Amino acid sequence: MTKALTILGIESSCDDTAAAVVRLDDTATVLASVVKGQNDLHADFGGVVPEIAARAHAERVDICIEEALAEAGMTLGDIDGIAVTSGPGLIGGVLSGVMCAKGIATATGLPIVSVNHLAGHALTPRLTDAVTFPYLMLLVSGGHCQFLIAEGPETFRRIGGTIDDAPGEAFDKTARLLGLPQPGGPHVERAAQTGDAKAFTLPRPLLDRAGCDMSFSGLKTALLRARDAVVTEKGGLTEKDRSDLAAAFQLAVSDILFEKTRRALTEYFELQPKKRVFAIAGGVAANGPIRAALMALCAELETDFVAPPLNLCTDNAAMIAYAGGVRLLAGQSDDMTFKARPRWPLDDRAPALLGSGKKGAKA
């Protein structure tokens, strides 16, 4: 039995501000998780409205913390440590969270740990499903798309990823191109339900190339051309055309993820894991057909398919509390000198996707 720790997590690296309380011993329990975003405003724009202002994060972060503590029925006196996202992300937002965390740590004398936002995502399958290392992780969201082999709580090997757009972004932009509302994911999926994916032929970029790297940018351009061809021919887009285009796009994304996941799994199997686990996190994991395709692939390859609930695989602070708590349990913490980092690759050993950097790891 490990000594139990109760961790306060703080996350402000993206559009949302979040705080959470997680209890960690041999298992992990989310006692409270509060996320404040701007979801209502999505529909007005072709994408999510960002919370750019550091000020707005700063205004909300303490409220989030108060609410999370109240939800857990606790005060700061019950907390054993503070975990905060210190990158990667928009620097103003990250700074707000880091400064708040440092302030609380200074005032209370609690230990503080700096957490990589992506490590939070990558460790979520352990928080929710207690999976064992090593496991293969696909992070697939609006801003990210990468395959990681999680070998330990701080050891991640990136074996591939998008070389341009992330699929979530491609869904949003497809929605914009087809005149569908935002956020694009659910709307494109709905339109695709009645569409014929074979009505249009869209490319599968990089599919013929070895490795696990992906490309989605060219797909967007191909969709644009297909749409314009229809508009030129008919003077407009019928609802059926739109559904067909949505279906063709979704199938292309699904095919790319399916094939690249197959290759990533093959690479992962070389580690000879006792139990084969594939975990997926990020908003795109909520797409029905993509999820079904990847589940079928896992079934075929005798691999467990793990998908944390959506509220824990989109941005949240529970994953940050968990990732930080694991380090605290291991006796690690940071001093007050750690900085907010706009760029912070999870795998410092990985070269830039298409070659190697003259400066080594990106900072």
Place this chain on the structure above:
Amino acid sequence: MTFTKGPVLLPSEEDTDALAQRIAPILRAGDVLLLEGDIGAGKTAFSRALIRARLGYEEDVPSPTFTLVQTYEDDVDIWHCDLYRLSHPDEAIELGLDEAFETAICLIEWPDRLADLAPKSALTLRFVASDPHHVTFVGPADWQTRLGAIDV
């Protein structure tokens, strides 16, 4: 005095890369490129090629759509921005763009969001995704000289 040059045809992504590679070396601190054009017109592809040409290696250049700004450290820092999600020009100041306009090389997608904040000295590149893709340059006269020196 403004000048207009183009359209320069970009039938393939290789042509976009080649154009970016020619422009990259002539850029200096304080240069702002305003990249106009619809989705799929080639703004990010051009930026990616230009950033890689500046850095001299195949850096991972993700789309800045979600992060709004991606910065690259070099002898002169490069800021790659997608302002689509901005709702007010003031937010550009919040991002620190006004300062970056002075000190960095800035590649700005969806620059209409800047309204009056767009520097007068900026070079505008209008990308169009017709068949073939093409781009038109618009900017102050000194850009004509600078681009002329590299036969653009």
